[in-house]
Amino acid sequence: MIRPRWQGLKPQQNAGAWRRWDRMVAIIATLNLAWVLVDLSYIPLRNFWLQRNLYPVSSLPLVVPLPWLPDITPVLDPLKGIEPHRETQAYLDGFKRLDQALQTDSSLGLTSITLLKQQQKLTENLISSQRLLSSSNAAALDQLKNRLRARTGLNSAQQSADLLLSQGHINQNGWNRERQFWNQQILPLVEINYWRSIDENGRPTDLSWRVDAPFQLLFLLDIALRCLRLKSRYPAIRWRDAVLRRWIDLPLLLPFARWMRLVPVTERLSRAGLIQLEPLRAVISRGVVALLAVELFEVITIRVVDTFQQLIRSPQLPERVRGLCSHQTSDANEDQELLELLRLWLPLLLTKVGPALRPQLVALIGHLLQQSLSRSVMPEPLRRVAALQSAEAEFSRQLATGMVDSVLDVSRGAGNRIGQRDQVLETLGTDALDRLWEELAVILEQGPVLERSQDLLTSFLEDLKRSGFRQFRDQDDVDALIRELDGLNFSPADQTPKPPV
Template sequence: MVRPRWLSAQRVTASRLWLHWDRAVALWAALNLVWVLFDITYVPLRTFWLQRNLTPLPQMPLVVPLPLLPDITPLYDPVKGIEPHRETQQYLAAFQQLDAALLAGESAASTAPLRRRQVELTVEMINENPFAASGNSGTLEKIKNRLRQQAGLDSAKASADRLLSDAWLGRHSWQQERRFWRQQVLPLVSTSYWRSIDENGRPTDHFWRTDLLLFQSVFALDILLRMVRLRRRFPGLSWRDALLRRWIDLPLLLPFWCWLRVVPVVERLSQARLINIEPLRAAVSRAVVSLLALELFEVLALQLVDGTQSLIRSPQWPRWIRSLRSHQSVSTSDDQQLLELVKLWGPLLLGEVTPRLAPELQSLLGHALQQSLREVPGGVAVPELLSRQVAGGMVDSLVDLARGTAQRLAQSDERQVELLQRFGDRFWEELAAGLEQGGTLQRSQQLLVTLLQQLKLNYLAQMNRAGIDALMEELDELTAPTENGAGAEMASPLTPPATPPA
């Protein structure tokens, strides 16, 4: 039955719609990942977002301003529960009042209470250390060091008192001192903040609300649609199995460890054909294989050798051998299969392969006969022609015997089957009895175990990292394509030729 054209067009359109949906969700997930990384680094980098300055060398007062970046702290501080610290805000407000009075040219007597108040706030800030609440105690040390360096004293409190004294301001203009305070001290003071805690005793964080509303809801809908697509593709698949197949999307729904979302995001971008991670995957896979190949092979080899040694040490060998007899076997189907194999390979080897080897057997037997007569004391030299004739007669007799045996094996003979079974039973019985006598089993077990022990000590101990690297390089040479594509053909010689498009 011919498929209608409208049905084909509908399927193509649906496929394209799914592809557009997957790409949109992948880009939305990538945006979410960028936001997650920003949220994780916001508190440690809040000083940067507040001042929008780069300090390449923290030990030096080298600052690179970035005025193009917007001040996002008023918008994002409420998300993290961050509020301005009251002590530092009081300090900044007092300095603004002092700065306005000094710029207005008021007398030293009128500005003395403001300067004294500023010194008291500086001493209080040094004693209380409001930066400890935000984990930035180093900022206070920077302020103290800059006060000491500016005043030339060893005490930061005395330095603040000296920098705002009548004598100091009488020798230095306020414009110069104002530049020091506004560029070296106040930006550091403004970085202090206070962060509230929730009922569980953890710092306030409202990130999950926006994440749940804008992103996780979309991810949940997409996972549900993918499960529906899987069940339509595999009707026998249960909802649980369909969900388990999307286990990689689990980090997208977790409210914690959000940095794990990098895995499903990369996977979605790759499936949507927005990025190509195959070279990275191959490089990571090669590194992992290179690191684990040696340990994995050593463990497997040691486990195999140890298991073989335990099996060899077992005293149950005679019982196991006797269990191979036909009347001791658990299933008779194995015996019938063995007999059928003998009946199949016996005529093949005796009736076809052996006669074709007659010339080689004659040459080998004639040479061996001539060499054996020469080694006999007092032996006479046998002509080569005579030895070849003797060998030829022996080989002809052997070939005739083989052909006759092959013909008999090819015939359906119940007596023959019975004799073969009797021969096998007798062979296993005599072999088991021979192992039980004269300490043959114990000596054989000891020799085999010693041989395997030497294998562990000599071969496995010689394996090293260089050997694995050499194997990986050899693998790269075998699988890497050449300029004319010969490497790809050698890597997959059984690949069928590509069919031309219809």
């Protein structure tokens, strides 16, 4: 393993205490994330939190009450600058007085009749002045009118309200039945109306920072402690690098885009061991890495092929070939690299590899010689005589052995001489290579060889690029690669994974 550039690595102390601290901060960060999600969604979902009723199908009057949920509107409304709307609150208070009077006075006395007329006037003002539009609840106003019309069958919402609050209608249908309609169908639409104050900048009031500020101070303290722990463990690391290593915690300190806190909170929970994300990470990384590997291989290979094509099309190709000569290079060490490589490998091939192949070479050359002799020297009738065939095979083997031994003796001697430092040999080898590059450059400069070779080579590379990269775009290849990775990761050690189907 490569050691870090800071060499003074100190063992981590109080690991148990720090682990408990990390878990506590991770839990607090999770609570803060829950608060952020509630805060960001409170205004759009205020009607739900106010009434705690769920409407699965908006087109049907189907209501699922959720009374077990806490009523958080008294706590969050002041933070958002929300106050009850005066007109709608007066309407609700008037209906409450009317309800109490009708429940105690079933004979509709003078007080009840007066309250009915007042409620008719309040309903008329509510519908005509469109008070529900003040909190962007235009749909609630239309829904209120539609329910009044559907209740009476009249075309006018105002006439429907006057009929439902008339003395004759109450006496005919009874207040208990009408009271249920108003409480379940009309008043919930009036309750959602509110008034929201404006701050000095002309924006709606939002005091959520008062709740968020203590969390951010705690996160700032935790980040400072993490940097201090990193600095104490790696003394040579700079403070700037220690802070930059905690870049993932930046959303915890930002007052905007607070939904991004999901990333550092998830990272903290995972590092604290409170949640296990490794299986999910492994599944995602396999797919991403497979796709990136294909894309990266395509880019690199296309770049290499394009570079070769540009080099081949270049009119300075003969000069580049001539530049390979030893007297054209600027680096003195570069002149001897090829010769050193030949001096390293030629003795090994001639003295080690070649003699090790002696039995195979003898058998191969002997067989070839026997086939040649039997076809060219031996007449057809004599080829079937067993004694002559045995003599022919023995002669071929002895001849092949002599030839191979002679060649191997020569190769051993040449290999030993090449392996030794010889200034004359180096000079002759350098001259031979220089002559090779010079003659090749001269041939390329003369005649149509250069242009024709450039066309053929570039066409070959273009065909290779087009035909070869079609396979990489096939999704089946990526899926097969992922299946192969799964087989390598999840197969037992003593079981060879099956090839992808």
